[in-house]
Amino acid sequence: MDVMTLPALTSHSLADQAYRALRAAIIGGDLRWGAKITERGLAASLGVSPTPVREALRRLEQEQLVERTGPRSLRVATVSPKARTESGIIEAALEGVAARFAAEKATERQLAELERLLDTADEAAFLLRADRDAGRTLNPVQVERIFDAVRTFHAGVEAAADNAQLARALEQVRAFSRNERLSIASAQLAVSSPGQLRRYGQHREILAAVRDGDPERAEQLARTHAASAAADLAGWDA
Amino acid sequence: MDVMTLPALTSHSLADQAYRALRAAIIGGDLRWGAKITERGLAASLGVSPTPVREALRRLEQEQLVERTGPRSLRVATVSPKARTESGIIEAALEGVAARFAAEKATERQLAELERLLDTADEAAFLLRADRDAGRTLNPVQVERIFDAVRTFHAGVEAAADNAQLARALEQVRAFSRNERLSIASAQLAVSSPGQLRRYGQHREILAAVRDGDPERAEQLARTHAASAAADLAGWDA
DNA sequence: TCTTTCTATATGCTATAGCAAATGGGACGA
DNA sequence: TCGTCCCATTTGCTATAGCATATAGAAAGA
Structure with missing residues (x-):
């Protein structure tokens, strides 16, 4: 088989969708800096279970777009x-x-x-x-x-x-x-x-x-x- | 209360430990480039459930230290x-x-x-x-x-x-x-x-x-x- | 020997349940 | 009015079960 078009490896997992949606919301300003967020709350908003949301939050945390205020609380990162x-x-x-x-x-x-x-x-x-x-x-x-x-x-x-x-x-x-x-x-x-x-x-x-x-x-x-x-x-x- | 020492916010969650362990293993060469990895396999090696391992793999994937070879398979990233x-x-x-x-x-x-x-x-x-x-x-x-x-x-x-x-x-x-x-x-x-x-x-x-x-x-x-x-x-x- | 087909197994993904601990608000006291 | 303590609730974290699908090896054919 010869390659005609790229296979479009875009994984459409819910975790990926949640990641993209949250990232866009933060960068676009729909989620303001410092806004408190919870796994369950976001899961309800997005209509999925907390598991994929949790995955998205971890990735965003790695990018420093989400930060922790304590062991049990997260918020949209504030940019000093x-x-x-x-x-x-x-x-x-x-x-x-x-x-x-x-x-x-x-x-x-x-x-x-x-x-x-x-x-x-x-x-x-x-x-x-x-x-x-x-x-x-x-x-x-x-x-x-x-x-x-x-x-x-x-x-x-x-x-x-x-x-x-x-x-x-x-x-x-x-x-x-x-x-x-x-x-x-x-x-x-x-x-x-x-x-x-x-x-x-x-x-x-x-x-x-x-x-x-x-x-x-x-x-x-x-x-x-x-x-x-x-x-x-x-x-x-x- | 005055601040004397930093609170040592080091989250000791299993997901974090798994992330550090796997990252060190990859960078240190214990997990060689291209080695096939599975959530369940790593979980068994680390003695935890697949959930925290999955989280670690996502973060590593974001860093391009882990990559996908297909929709259902992962490997340690090969560096061209x-x-x-x-x-x-x-x-x-x-x-x-x-x-x-x-x-x-x-x-x-x-x-x-x-x-x-x-x-x-x-x-x-x-x-x-x-x-x-x-x-x-x-x-x-x-x-x-x-x-x-x-x-x-x-x-x-x-x-x-x-x-x-x-x-x-x-x-x-x-x-x-x-x-x-x-x-x-x-x-x-x-x-x-x-x-x-x-x-x-x-x-x-x-x-x-x-x-x-x-x-x-x-x-x-x-x-x-x-x-x-x-x-x-x-x-x-x- | 190489390619193709097919199927049993393995694997990633999601949802759910439950735990231990943090959180936040209210009651009490100074 | 302000600060402290306390407990009910919330919340993040982990484990587990099940599903849909990809994967890999065997079997069959060229």
Whole structure:
């Protein structure tokens, strides 16, 4: 038998589903930081027995998305400013490494895709600037569009780096240092804050370095870029 | 009540014990790569029911120390050369970050401890060199001593960096890219291979940069140092 | 000798029951 | 009003049973 499509090894066990659901709920903000959780309570909410929920909680605990307050009590992890700063440092370093290897290994097709994404983002940014200059409220569709394009750009750089372990490490650290709420807020500010605007422009510079095959410069730019974004985020919750 | 000592929150649940035992067995080589494992089998070996073992296996699976070969079968993860190389890249980058922050934040006491460790290692290295020059077999006690000192040195740099997330990320990636067997072999070669000898000398350079408070240089040296070691390890299993 | 088919067994997954211990609120006392 | 003690309830942890399905080896055929 020849392999035509990947076997889709997605285990659909209840434990897996519970894990994904809880993780998404925590990162997405539906389960707020510090919220008390119980195995039986979550099991009832999800409509399953406590066993698979327990398994999911263990995995989340390993990711530090769930923490213990005592021997018999759990809660959604609270992220201290210090922890957020620490994660930001790591994230920046890893993004730098991703850009470095993207510069070494990116294919022409990948480069074209990255360029297309930035064009899309620029287009949305242009429309948003028009909104702002005319005193209109920002079009949420375009806000979402620019946000998605930028996020996909970063994902594309990681993909071009072709390092599965790196992608995995980045996903871990991101889940911890960021949540969707903050990211969306960040995107909404992207067209107004001068600092954010400058940072937005850096995407083009990173891509240029990647395209030129200049790993040193690509790493330097991407790392500074990510560190700056992380520093801003860190300043938001005093 | 005032806090005198930390409460020692070490949960002694069977699931935790099973996790630690299995993790140590995998990293230490007692459970070899690719070995088939079953919940019931391990449970019998450990003398507990399958439930806590299952929990441990899930956590190990999350760390990629255990992998699935099919919907109903597990084995100790096999580490491909590619994965090892990828992890080595990440490890090097993170060790560089650790050295950078150590250079920024290390206390005098920490610097003295790092120096003491390198003195200890040098002492052992001197004795081993004497063994070699005299044609004697290397004294295993001194081999162990130099190995421990170097390992503790790296741990000390991480501690000086004072970044819990970084330490955690490093532990993850190390468990994946390295095992004790290889490390010990590496230490045994430390006094004979020219490349290893040169690398051994880099510890002093890293410490000097840290002591001088030169983050840029410290990061550069530590990263190169770790990358070189990882590259050697990667070449050992064709 | 190699491939395929089939079936008995083994295995992972889920639910449930029960235990020992922590938790939290209320009663009592200062 | 505040702090301490106490007990009923809750909660995490473990063991066990059973189910559906994957697995591996034997048997049959090429």
